[in-house]
Amino acid sequence: xLVKTYGSALQGIQATTVTIEVHVSHGINFHLVGLPDxxxxxxxxxxxSAIRTNGYEMPHRKTVINMAPADIRKEGAAYDxxxxxxxxxxxxxxxxxxxxxxxxxxxxSLDGSLQPIKGALPIAIQARKEGFTGIIVPRKNARExxxxxxxxxxxxGGLHEVAEFFNGHGHLEATQVDTRDExxxxxxxxxxxxxxxxxxxxxxxxxxxAAAGMHNMLMVGPPGAGKTMLARRLPTIMPPLSxxxxxxxxxxxxxxxxxxxxxxxxxxRPFRAPHHTSSNVAMAGGGSYPQPGEISLAHxxxxxxxxxxxxxxSVLEVLRQPLEDRLITISRSxxxxxxxxxxxxxxxxxxxxxxxYNHPEKECVCNPGHIKRYMNRISGPLLDRxxxxxxxxxxxxxxxxxxxxxxxxxxxxxxxxxxxxxxxKRFEQHQQVHSNAxxxxxxxxxxxxxxxxxxxxxxxxxxxxxxxxxxxxRILKVARTIADLEGSDNIQxxxxxxxxxxxxxxxxxxxx
Numbered sequence: 428x429l430v431k432t433y434g435s436a437l438q439g440i441q442a443t444t445v446t447i448e449v450h451v452s453h454g455i456n457f458h459l460v461g462l463p464d465x466x467x468x469x470x471x472x473x474x475x476s477a478i479r480t481n482g483y484e485m486p487h488r489k490t491v492i493n494m495a496p497a498d499i500r501k502e503g504a505a506y507d508x509x510x511x512x513x514x515x516x517x518x519x520x521x522x523x524x525x526x527x528x529x530x531x532x533x534x535x536s537l538d539g540s541l542q543p544i545k546g547a548l549p550i551a552i553q554a555r556k557e558g559f560t561g562i563i564v565p566r567k568n569a570r571e572x573x574x575x576x577x578x579x580x581x582x583x584g585g586l587h588e589v590a591e592f593f594n595g596h597g598h599l600e601a602t603q604v605d606t607r608d609e610x611x612x613x614x615x616x617x618x619x620x621x622x623x624x625x626x627x628x629x630x631x632x633x634x635x636x637a638a639a640g641m642h643n644m645l646m647v648g649p650p651g652a653g654k655t656m657l658a659r660r661l662p663t664i665m666p667p668l669s670x671x672x673x674x675x676x677x678x679x680x681x682x683x684x685x686x687x688x689x690x691x692x693x694x695x696r697p698f699r700a701p702h703h704t705s706s707n708v709a710m711a712g713g714g715s716y717p718q719p720g721e722i723s724l725a726h727x728x729x730x731x732x733x734x735x736x737x738x739x740x741s742v743l744e745v746l747r748q749p750l751e752d753r754l755i756t757i758s759r760s761x762x763x764x765x766x767x768x769x770x771x772x773x774x775x776x777x778x779x780x781x782x783x784y785n786h787p788e789k790e791c792v793c794n795p796g797h798i799k800r801y802m803n804r805i806s807g808p809l810l811d812r813x814x815x816x817x818x819x820x821x822x823x824x825x826x827x828x829x830x831x832x833x834x835x836x837x838x839x840x841x842x843x844x845x846x847x848x849x850x851x852k853r854f855e856q857h858q859q860v861h862s863n864a865x866x867x868x869x870x871x872x873x874x875x876x877x878x879x880x881x882x883x884x885x886x887x888x889x890x891x892x893x894x895x896x897x898x899x900x901r902i903l904k905v906a907r908t909i910a911d912l913e914g915s916d917n918i919q920x921x922x923x924x925x926x927x928x929x930x931x932x933x934x935x936x937x938x939x
Contacts (some may be wrong), residue, residue, distance in 0.1 A: 428448075428450070428451055428517045428518070428519065428528070429448065429449070429473040429517065430440040430448075430449050430513050430516040430517040430889040431447065431448050431513070431526065431527065432447045432448055432449070432509040432510075432513040432516070432526050432531060433445065433446060433447065433450075433526075433529065433530045433531065433559070434447055434494075434505070434506050434509040434531060434532055434921070435530055435532060435550040435553060435554070436461055436499050436501055436502075436532065436545045436547075436905065437549065437550070437682055437765055438499070438762070439682070439692065439717075440549055440675075440678045440679055440682050440719075440767075441549060441553070441740055441804060442546065442549040442550045442552070442553035442558060443496075443499055443553070444530065444553060444554070444557055445461075445494055445495065445496075445501060445506075445836060446494075446496075446840065447491065447492065447493075447494055447495075447497070447506070447509050447510060447513050448492065448493045448495065448513075449491075449492050449510075449513035449514055449516070449517040449798070450489060450490070450491045450492075450512070450517065451486050451488050451489070451517040451518050451629045452489050452491075452548070452581070453488060453489065454488060455487075455488070455489055455605065456489055456490075457471055457490045458489075458490070458491045458492065459492045459494075460491075460492070460493050460494070460497070461469070461492075461493050461494030461495060461496075461497045461501060462494070462497055462498065462499065462501060462735075463494060463502075463506075464498050464501065464502040466501070466502060466504050466586040466896070467494075467501050467502065467503070467504070467506050468605070469504075470504065470506060470507050470510055470535075473504070473507055473534075473535045473536070473537060473719065474507060474510055474511045474514065474535060476537040476538075477507075477511060477535040477536070477537060477538065477539040477586050478511060478514070478515065478539075478586070479522045480481045480537065480538050480539050481538075481539040481585070481586050481587040481590070481838075481875035482587075483515055483590070483727045483802050484518070484520065484563040485514070486514065486517070486518040486811050487545045487563050488518075489799055490517070491516060492510060492513065492514075493754075493914050494777070496698045500716065500761065500762065502716055503534075503544075503545070504530045504535075504542075505533060505544040505545070505804065506532070506536075507534050507535035508531045508532060508535060508563070508586070508589065509530075509531040509532065509543065511535060511586055511590060512526070512531060512590065512593070514639070514862060515581070515590060516593075520590070521593050521594055522583035522592050522594050522595070523593070525593060526561035526593065527560060527665055528561065529559060529560060529561050529562060529563055530550065530554040530559050530561075530562045530563070530886070531563045531564075531589070532544050532550060532564055533560075533563070533564060533565045533583070534562075534565075534581060535586060535635060537593045538573060538585075539585045539586035539587060539825055539877060540584060540585040540586075540646050541565035541566070541583055541585055541586070542565060542589060543565045543567040543568050543684075544564065544565060544568055545681065545682055545683070545684040546681050546682045547564050547568035547571045547572040547677050547681055547686075547699075548571050548572060548574060548575070548674075548677055548686075549678050549776075549860075550562065550564075551564075551572035551573075551574075551575040551578055551580065551705065551864055552575055552589065552678075552779060553579060554575075554927060555575050555578040559578070560578075560579055561570060561578060561579030561601075562578060562580060563581045563583055563589055563592075563599070564580070564581075564582060564583070564651060565582065565583065565584075566583060566584050567582075568582070569581070569582025569602040569834070570582075570604055571681060571686050571691055572602075573602040573603060573676070573691060574604055574677070574691050574881045575607050575694050575725075576606060576673070579601050579791050579902070580601060580602045581600070581601055581602070582597040582599070582600075582602050582831065589826065600726075604691045604692075604906035606670075606692060607670070613932075614787055615827075616803075617662070617663045617836065618662070619659060619663055619836075620660065620663060620834060620835060620836045621660050621663065621664065621834060621835060621839060622662075622832055622833050622835045622836065624657060624660065624831070624833055625822055625826050625827050625829060625833060625835070626822040626823070626826035626827070627687045627819065627822060629817065630646065630653075630657055630817055630819050631834075631839075633815050633817045633843065634657060634660075634661055634664065635664065635839050635843060635912070636662070636815065636905065636908055636909060636912065636929075637771065637773070637814075638664045638665045638666075638771075638839075638840075638843045639659060639843045639847065639863075639908050639911065639912055640840070640846070640862055640864050640905065640907070640908030640911070641771055641861075641862035641863070641864040642771070642811045642814035642815050642901075642902065642904070642905060642908065643750065643771060643773070643775045643812060643814050643818070643866045644772070644774070644813065644814065644815040644816075644888070645735070645773075645775070645776070645813045645815070645816045645817070645932070646658070646773075646774070646775040646812075646818075646819050647775075647776055647777075647778050647783075647816070647817070647818050647819065647931065647932070648775075648777070648778065648819030648820060648821075649778065649782045649783050649786050649789070649819075649820060649821060651821065652706075652819045652820060652821050652822070653819065653822065654733070654773060654775035654819050655841055655887055657819075658729070658731050658733075658773050658775060659698065661698075661729055661771075661773060662695065662696045662698050662729060662834065662842070663836035664728075664836050664839040664843055665728075665771075665840070665843065666839045666840070666843060666844055666847050667694075667696075668693070668694060668727060669698055670694070670937065672727045673692050673693055673694060675726070675727065675767065675877055676692045676693050676696075676697060676726055676727045676728070677692055677728060679719050679723055679724060679726055679906055680693060680697075680724065682718070683718060683719050683724060683758040685724070690771040695730030696727060696728035697723050697724060697725050697726070697727065697729070697770075698725075698728055698729045698730065698731065698886075699725040699728070699730050699731065699770075700730070700731040700732075700733060701721045701726055701730075701732070703732075703734050703737035703738045705721065705742060705746050706742065707741055707745055708720065708743055710722060710742050710745050710746070711749075711755055711757065712755065712757050712764075713757050713759070714759075715759060716759075716761065717757040717762065717763060717764040717766075718756040719757060719766050720755075721739035721855070722745075722746065722749050722755060722768045722770060723755065723766040723767060724769050724772055724773070725768075725770035726766075726767045726768055726769055726782075727769060727770070728770060728771070729770065729773055729862030730748045730771070730772050730773070731773045731774070731775075731780065732762050732772070732773075732774040733774075734773040734775070734776060734777070734779075735775065735776040735805060736776055736801055736802075740804065740806070743805065743806065743809055744806065746809065746810065747808055747809055747810060748814065749768040749770075749771055750772060750812045751769075751812070752768075752835065753767070753768055753769035753770075753865070754766070754767055754768055754769075755768045762895045764775045769849075769938075770863060771864075772812075772813065773814070775819075776805075776866050778798070779791055779793040779797065779798040779801055780793050780797055780798070780801050781861060784798055784822070785818070786818065786820065788821070801838070802932070807895075810898070810932060811897040811901075812901075814864065814901045814904060814905050814929070815905065815929045816929055816930055816931040817929055817931060818931050818932045818934045841910075842912055844938070845912075845914075846908065846911040846912045847862070849911045849914075850862055850863055850911060851909045857870070863905075863907045863911070864904055864906045864908075866904055866907075871900055871904065874907065875903040875904070875906065875907050875918060876917070876918070876921065877880075877903070877906075877918050878919075878920075880916075880920045881919070881920045881923050883922050884923050884927075884938060885902065887897070888902075888927045888930075892930065894930065896903060898925070898930060902926045902927055902930065903926075904924035905929060906922040907922075909922045909925055909926060
């Protein structure tokens with residue numbers, strides 16, 4: 428008897444429906460074809476145990492299973508459920524008249540219980556796109572998959588529940604999630620606030636500009652000055668995720684297996700802070716079958732690199748291409764996958780090996796050569812791609828002890844949102860551009876004109892600081908954001924002057 432069930436294969440953050448054809452006939456042996464990996468081949472033992480443990484029989488006849496299309500690699504244990512149900516249906520133990528309407532995925536334990544899988548959301552999206560009535564996944568993945576509207580999502584606890592569902596003797600409860608209520612109900616739910624930060628007005632201003640224009644930023648200052656504390660509060664002033672961004676972000680985390688049982692939709696912008704010992708693969712993503720790395724997990728959010736010079740040179744150079752293209756393509760001999768990587772890079776570092784260069788009270792013990800070598804750990808091309816470079820100075824006792832309440836994140840976010848609205852209107856004809864930081868050279872010439880006074884100011888800064896052409900473009904982008912925050916249609920000389928001062932590391936006398 429021939430039976431078909433349906434599963435799904437993940438390629439990046441996209442899913443492809445897999446047709447599982449099971450044929451049970453006279454003879455012996457078990458054959459599984461269709462480019463399965465080792466985990467899929469090992470499913471035979473798990474399925475055998477699960478079927479027997481739940482009171483069913485494993486057919487002692489020739490069983491041939493084909494997983495089509497055969498040119499796509501099938502990997503992981505998530506195919507256990509559709510394979511087991513297919514075998515049971517082909518041997519007459521489960522009715523197969525409704526199986527064509529469902530996609531099934533789930534890893535089986537030896538007792539038949541279902542373990543959570545990766546990528547439930549993209550699998551559900553593809554199932555709806557191809558017209559399936561519903562999807563059956565482990566109970567822990569049900570809320571994540573139920574974000575997809577117009578698709579019945581059933582969370583099952585084990586093989587027996589699924590078999591009885593198809594036989595009409597059992598009942599699976601469809602999981603319901605109000606996507607918009609879930610999304611809008613958690614938008615402003617932050618544990619941190621800029622009101623808790625004392626002093627650091629210059630850095631707060633820089634973070635506001637970064638959030639308003641999606642600009643990359645580097646903070647340089649001694650230990651304990653508040654660099655990490657400030658960076659962790661950046662998401663609280665960024666615009667909330669749109670529903671489209673939330674779905675895209677959740678898909679990436681779903682593929683990486685980083686969504687919890689109670690998670691249906693990510694509503695906060697990601698904040699990723701990898702350790703400085705992270706490898707190239709951990710940062711960019713990879714493996715035999717490429718998985719997303721930190722830069723993709725930070726998509727639509729913030730990638731924070733603390734102690735930037737301590738990262739290996741090769742890891743930092745990995746960032747250069749994604750910072751420009753906002754996409755990373757991972758190529759391996761067996762597959763090529765593209766993951767989105769539109770993130771805001773925020774980094775922090777000490778000004779020298781001992782950490783106290785330019786400190787108002789503590790003396791630096793490093794000689795100029797040590798400072799220069801320390802700063803040279805960050806390549807010029809990477810530094811060029813960082814729009815905002817600001818020095819963070821220690822907060823005085825008087826500022827720490829003040830009882831005056833600082834400006835709240837909600838107040839700063841209001842200005843950021845107004846700036847983003849101006850940018851959205853400006854770029855409404857450009858589908859791939861949403862913020863000033865994403866402008867290319869042609870758009871900079873169109874949207875960032877400056878008067879003669881501004882040209883003279885910028886020319887002087889270029890000559891005195893030896894700025895590159897990329898730095899020139901980035902100064903104009905930052906100046907455009909500063910003008911937007913002020914509500915100005917045109918870039919004025921004082922906007923340019925402020926943008927130029929955020930190129931701290933371009934100074935020729937740094938570390939001398």
